[in-house]
Amino acid sequence: MPTPAPARLTDRKRAAILDAAIAEFRQAGYEATSMDRVAASAGVSKRTVYNHFPSKEVLFAHILRQLMERTLASPELAYRADRPLRAQLLELVRQKMELLQDESFIDLARAGIASVIPSPERAQQMFGRIGDKEEGLVVWIRAAAADGRLNTDDPGFASTFMFGMIKGFAFWPQITMGQPLLTEQQRDRVAQTATDMFLAHFAAA
Known part of the structure; x- marks a missing residue:
């Protein structure tokens, strides 16, 4: 109709x-x-x-959330017992980096962060509406741990640890110091290294 x-x-x-x-x-x-x-x-x-x-806060949060959802939407994010662990994690990391290195997202995040630094209350209101878009990795880690392939009883900590490594190269330098976006070769190096370091600590023997 x-x-x-x-x-x-x-x-x-x-x-x-x-x-x-x-x-x-x-x-x-x-x-x-x-x-x-x-x-x-x-x-x-x-x-x-x-x-x-x-409100302006709702409008801005909607834009950030929309960009995140468009960038991270993928049917391959779910944990699969029949696929190599490293290949799955590397895919998740690369998808996250696609968002973090999107020029529009960087510009909007810079504008939003600059506005909330003087006001923790505003930060909670604005970014709380975005939702936990890193939840996909938390779910993946929890499933891999339940399958005996990762050693962790705190998937949230493991997820934050991984994204902390990534953002140290592919988000905060661009946000706070205006550094250029990473080249494809640099992105690959960060993704591969972060994945290997994560698995070196959390992968089951």
Whole structure:
């Protein structure tokens, strides 16, 4: 059954708001971006923007979450007992690095982090809405441990340990010091090394 025209118009307005917000956050930063600017850039009324997103924090968190979900969506993330452990983990690491080295995500994360540094409460509100997008690795580690292939009773700690290694090369230097994105060769080196170090500690004998 065809979708009613008003619904299609609403979808187009929502898409226009998101596109405009992404451009404004990237160009002007979080603090300088207002719902008025987003509305003007999207060609809609301010009321329309608020009808879709009740606050700037919600709008920004939605954009980050949407980018994460689009980048990390993959049917191969689930643990499989019939596949080599290293190959599975390396795939998970490389998918994470695709997000961390996405130029749009870096720009938006930089804008968001700059805005929440003076306010821990705002950080909790904003990034709490994003959700734990590292949960995929936690689930994978838990399944691999249950299968006797990893030694850990704390999958959350193991996941944080892995991502800490990755972000030290492929996120924080770009966010805090403006370093360039890693080359393909550098990404591969980080992914391979982090995977091997993780398995050297957590893999079952």
